[in-house]
Amino acid sequence: MTTFDKREQGFEAKFVQDEELMFKAAARSNKLLGLWAAAQLGLSGDAAASYATVLVTDHLQSRTIDDVVDKVSGDLAGTGIAREQVAQKLQECLHQAMQQLQAGR
Template identity: 50%
Template sequence: MTTFDEREKSFEKKFELDQELQFKVKARRNKLLGLWAAGLLGKTGADAEAYAKEVVLADFEKPGDSDVVHKIMKDLAAVGKPMEDHTILKQAERLLVDAKKQIMADTH
């Protein structure tokens, strides 16, 4: 194997690891966002954890964050606590920092 081939494989491996890390961080952020929303919905314990899992799974419906945001908006509106999308997105931004810290702590 040439030096070029070794470098190429190294870059490919780094790219894979970066993608995996981004996926984990986003999934953790969505879980934290789900737990936050669960609290607003009056859910605690196992119900809150189950709701957070629903939020994580909602992210696989379409690319981007709109599916997660719309799920939370719909669920909050259903219990008489409407919230605008920008408020949920702002909370998601805040929780992204926590998610990164948690994932990085888990990997070390």
């Protein structure tokens, strides 16, 4: 195996690792957003967990970040929380998720 082959394998392994991290971070941030949204809707316990789980599983089915924000902001429409606030909260959740993953939690 040449140095070039080893280097190529290293780049491929790094790419796979980065993609896995982003997948985990997106799933975790959607769960955190779902729990926050559930609290805004007055849900708790199993109902809140179920709402958060739906956001995670829906995202796995080719939902984009915009789709997630649209769904949550639609669900929160009656609470006076604007789409921009939901998008900001999702960014906060993503940041929190990345910190948790990097800390090994």
